[in-house]
Amino acid sequence: MKTILTVIGARPQIIKAAAISRAIKESFSGELKEILLHTGQHYDAAMSQIFIDQLGIPEPDINLNAGSGSHGKQTAFMLEGIEEQLDIHKPDGLLVYGDTNSTLAAALAASKIHIPVIHVEAGLRSFNKRMPEEINRIGCDHVSTMLFSPTITGMENLANENFKLNAAPPFTIDTPAVYHSGDVMYDNSLYFSKISEEKSTILDDLGLRGKDFILSTIHRPSNTDSEDRLEGLMETLLEIAEGNKTPLILPLHPRTKAKLEQFFSGESLMNRLENSEYFRFVPPCGFLDIIALEKNCSMVMSDSGGVQKEAYFFGKPCLVFRPQTEWIEIIHSGCARLVDADITKIKEGYEYFKNNTDLEFPSLFGDGKAAHFICKQMVKHL
Ligand code: UD1
Ligand code: UDP
DSSP: OEEEEEEEOSHHHHHHHHHHHHHIIIIITTTEEEEEEEOOSSOSGGGTHHHHHHTTOOOOSEEOOOOSOOHHHHHHHHHHHHHHHHHHHOOSEEEEETTSHHHHHHHHHHHHTTOOEEEETTTOOOSOTTSHHHHHHHHHHTTOSEEEESSHHHHHHHHHTTOOTTOOSSOOSSSOEEEEOOOHHHHHHHHHHHHHHHHOOHHHHTTOTTSOOEEEEOOOHHHHSOHHHHHHHHHHHHHHHHHTTOOEEEEOOHHHHHHHHHHHTTSHHHHHHHHOSSEEEEOOOOHHHHHHHHHHOSEEEEOOHHHHHHHHHTTOOEEEOSSOOSOHHHHHTTSEEEOTTOHHHHHHHHHHHHHOOOOOOOOOSOSSOHHHHHHHHHHHHO
């Protein structure tokens, strides 16, 4: 039996962890034991507990309650707490997802005390180091012993950084294993799609069933922390919703909520957003609800990594509110556009996808069994 200590912390990591926890339960319970550590980076019930409850993830064994803070403060707190837990549990490997501060803290803590790091979502690059996530990804990849890339582009990025794609075991931090595994988020979207159909009531609750509507999410600091950019985005979304008499649903990330209150509380923009017939803020959604919205909307507009990809999984066009993306194949497919926070590009993109509905969404993210593949390699090589 091999023991892995899995670190989760932010919303998308909790969701990703569901795929591996499920694979362990279904097929590897005799070979892999998982200890779940939640850093507490996300802590509101709607950003954390709802996913543990809905997605069949075991209740975390440890919660560090790190909470919010500056990058240095938050990462340092988690680094110290994770190191203590690694010392107590002495796992055979540490499993991390994605690119958040929780990912980097965990990867640093484990690698320094010679516990192999397994990085799921390795190799992704936006080539923009002003994004904290880019620093977290690069840092994590370069101290990992097993790297699982969801895409071929991720494999190419790793090759360009001198990772050997065909290293022979035994794998070490200096001679790591690099695999093209497919995407655990695709596993999850397939698995929870039907469950969402059965259980989510959000379409009826919001009066959206059978209607054209737009789904939007915004949470990147580059968009939320600049008053001008946030104002431009909100004015443009409001104009699109009202001008086309099309409902636009925006589940509000707590970072964005705080910034809207800070910049626009009591101002005309806030009043117009809150009183619009078509534009609608809703609280952060559970996974079954967001899937229902993604599957039934006519278009997605988002700066989220996960949401832009799920739009693709469910065959929906997407405007990406970023200047670049680590999921570049979606852009190359012609099913999504990088529009940044550029008002003209957003409006043009909206018109384009409204009028061009014969898009094709070839399979790019694996066969829905990435988690099984990852577990198999962990059993074999840890
Ligand atoms: C983090 C990740 C980002 C990921 C996102 C997923 C980093 C550097 N960023 O960004 O890569 O895309 O999670 O959602 O790790 N807050 C609450 N309640 C919560 C959580 C956050 O109110 O449960 C508020 C706090 O004001 C906090 C702010 O949101 O300061 C930002 O939270 P933080 O975890 O630092 O970054 P995210 O923007 O969520
Ligand atoms: N998500 C969710 N509810 C929401 C918004 C997003 O469940 O209200 C899910 C989304 O479906 C995806 C993940 O959260 O699986 C993406 O997380 P987020 O946008 O917070 O971060 P990113 O992917 O950009 O790191």
